[in-house]
Amino acid sequence: MRSPKDFFRPLAVGAPDPVRQIPQRPSRMIHFFDPGNEKMAAKVPDLATKADVLLGNLEDAVAADRKEIARAGLVRVAREADLGDTQLWTRVNSLDSPWALDDLITLVTEVGDKLDVIMVPKVEGPEDIHYVDRLLAQLEARAGLRRPLLVHAILETASGVANVEAIALASPRMQGISLGPADLAASRRMKTTRVGGGHPGYLVRSDPTGDDLNEGRLTYQQDLWHYTVARMVDACAEAGILPYYGPFGDIRDTVGCEDQFRNAYLLGCVGAWSLHPAQIAIARKVFSPSPEEVAWARRVIAEMGDGTGAVMIDGKMQDDATVKQCQVIASLADDLAA
Numbered sequence: 001m002r003s004p005k006d007f008f009r010p011l012a013v014g015a016p017d018p019v020r021q022i023p024q025r026p027s028r029m030i031h032f033f034d035p036g037n038e039k040m041a042a043k044v045p046d047l048a049t050k051a052d053v054l055l056g057n058l059e060d061a062v063a064a065d066r067k068e069i070a071r072a073g074l075v076r077v078a079r080e081a082d083l084g085d086t087q088l089w090t091r092v093n094s095l096d097s098p099w100a101l102d103d104l105i106t107l108v109t110e111v112g113d114k115l116d117v118i119m120v121p122k123v124e125g126p127e128d129i130h131y132v133d134r135l136l137a138q139l140e141a142r143a144g145l146r147r148p149l150l151v152h153a154i155l156e157t158a159s160g161v162a163n164v165e166a167i168a169l170a171s172p173r174m175q176g177i178s179l180g181p182a183d184l185a186a187s188r189r190m191k192t193t194r195v196g197g198g199h200p201g202y203l204v205r206s207d208p209t210g211d212d213l214n215e216g217r218l219t220y221q222q223d224l225w226h227y228t229v230a231r232m233v234d235a236c237a238e239a240g241i242l243p244y245y246g247p248f249g250d251i252r253d254t255v256g257c258e259d260q261f262r263n264a265y266l267l268g269c270v271g272a273w274s275l276h277p278a279q280i281a282i283a284r285k286v287f288s289p290s291p292e293e294v295a296w297a298r299r300v301i302a303e304m305g306d307g308t309g310a311v312m313i314d315g316k317m318q319d320d321a322t323v324k325q326c327q328v329i330a331s332l333a334d335d336l337a338a
């Protein structure tokens with residue numbers, strides 16, 4: 001099987017990032033819009049000045065009788081809107097729906113040169129990616145496209161999670177994977193109270209401090225998504241592609257959204273979806289390393305010289321492994337500044 005390494009330019013020898021990354025433009029927030037909604041589509045040029053990625057959504061949240069309107073709206077946006085450096089992605093309908101084939105045929109044929117990434121929902125295993133990969137190859141050849149479209153899978157079925165490593169490695173077109181917490185919760189019979197959030201009943205309680213079992217016991221709500229995000233991050237790192245948190249549906253709860261995005265960032269994700277302009281700023285903040293983090297990282301790199309051995313900086317031991325963590329931060333800062 002071809003590996004992603006055959007397809008993407010590998011980092012130059014000696015390049016700093018120990019996790020090989022696709023040379024990329026920033027994608028801290030994938031901002032969803034409904035291209036069939038004329039009011040929303042009219043805001044695209046303005047949103048393009050704020051978001052790293054704009055995604056014309058054709059799947060869930062677009063009613064069945066508006067699928068064709070949304071598809072035609074996306075063709076129009078792709079042809080007419082000036083997005084500058086902002087990427088244009090789409091989420092097509094799922095492969096078992098009556099619309100996916102027409103989504104792919106229309107979009108690749110009409111505006112394949114304007115699209116960067118095709119997000120494929122409800123991916124169950126590598127065979128779904130193989131199917132899309134072959135279909136795209138035919139459609140690109142027919143349309144005379146010179147730049148291959150990339151593929152992004154949503155991890156939102158229990159089978160998808162069971163096969164996430166194979167999905168990540170399924171094609172050199174694979175750009176990344178996002179957590180899809182709403183569908184995934186349904187697929188696994190999980191119970192949550194809001195998209196991308198948790199449930200107040202999923203908690204740990206500290207041990208009793210005395211004979212009274214109820215006295216002084218603290219409870220902490222736990223993150224229902226930790227396992228899946230961590231597994232997705234490992235699968236993506238192995239394949240050299242990028243992991244993303246998905247949606248956080250409670251738009252009013254900017255604090256909860258920021259926490260959820262930050263947990264994902266700290267675990268290795270490079271971005272998240274935004275469903276409302278307010279979430280664009282949250283994702284930009286969370287997925288950009290702070291000036292203090294970057295300054296610290298550059299200091300460790302400088303003091304570590306050739307990157308081997310150990311030094312003490314402000315009472316903390318630094319060595320070959322910690323310098324690699326600092327290189328991740330420094331190269332992320334460089335990518336974002338480029």
Ligand code: GLV
Pocket residue numbers: 060121154156179180181182183184195246247
């Ligand atoms: C996204 O598509 C989700 O199901 O959470």
Ligand code: MG
Pocket residue numbers: 060121156180182183
């Ligand atoms: Mg979904």
